Amino acid sequence: MEPTIGILGGMGPEATVDFFAKIVALTPARRDQDHPRVVIDSNPKVPDRTAAILGHGDSPVPALIAGLEVLQRAGANFVAMPCVSAHVFLDELRQKSSLPILSMFEVLVEELTARHPGIRQVGVLATQGTIRAGGLVTRLQQAGIGCVLPSGSEQERVMACVYEIKGATGGRARSRSEVAIEVRELAGRLIGRGAQGVVLGCTEIPLVLKPGEVPVPVFDLTLLLARAAIRAAGRTPRD
Structure with missing residues (x-):
């Protein structure tokens, strides 16, 4: 069975749409069935990443871990996270989740x-x-x-x-x-x-x-x- 892509999104929602659209556009497909399966958790309630990094906002890590768990239960085999500032927390996420996470x-x-x-x-x-x-x-x-x-x-x-x-x-x-x-x-x-x-x-x-x-x-x-x-x-x- 081919791998399922998980998208940990919502940071922001339009950027998540842009990322998914690029996956669709870049996939060589002649019919619907040629595209990979994708599951998306778009959660705009994740705390602001920059505010957290600068020390005046809540950490986004708990919400991101919860999103990874949602994606894992939905069948994702690996995760892409279309938010650059969230990658500041990538090492911690990789330590706390068994799902492989791609790195921008x-x-x-x-x-x-x-x-x-x-x-x-x-x-x-x-x-x-x-x-x-x-x-x-x-x-x-x-x-x-x-x-x-x-x-x-x-x-x-x-x-x-x-x-x-x-x-x-x-x-x-x-x-x-x-x-x-x-x-x-x-x-x-x-x-x-x-x-x-x-x-x-x-x-x-x-x-x-x-x-x-x-x-x-x-x-x-x-x-x-x-x-x-x-x-x-x-x-x-x-x-």
Whole structure:
């Protein structure tokens, strides 16, 4: 029996939809039955990951463990978690669950080293929690890839964009296209400081920034995780 993909989602809900859509689009299928079985636990009640990392919010780990248990009971053989900041807690989740959990950090390093060996420095657009925790940047640096990070004021703008994409506009009510313009401008600043590629290090960012919209390769962690999930399910994803 072929493996069943489990998706530990809801962080946020639209990012989970985007991830599942990418699995469907990248699976080589001629009919419904050619797709892998997928079970999804989309729980937007998981505490804010960045708030937890920064020390002023509840830990998301209990809710994430509960979600893993739901997926295991539903028949998942492994899990993909389309939330980059949740990967800060990945080691703890792996210790507390017997389900294999794919890593966005690992698939990014594999993509860069195997398919883009000429890229030695990338810009990183991620949440403050992901940046502060350091796991993503450390993995890249261990692979010999330098990181161009937003300045303090730029990082505040990144966070504002992420929460606006999620819907927490704080009364500003900017359109999605206006947020997209700002994200492209922030990516451009990193490119201007030497980034040879841009890592979309938060699963909300691919909702507004697409490949070809900036003059360097874009590394969409949602897309890379979808490809890894398809491979783990015994398929070869489309390019």
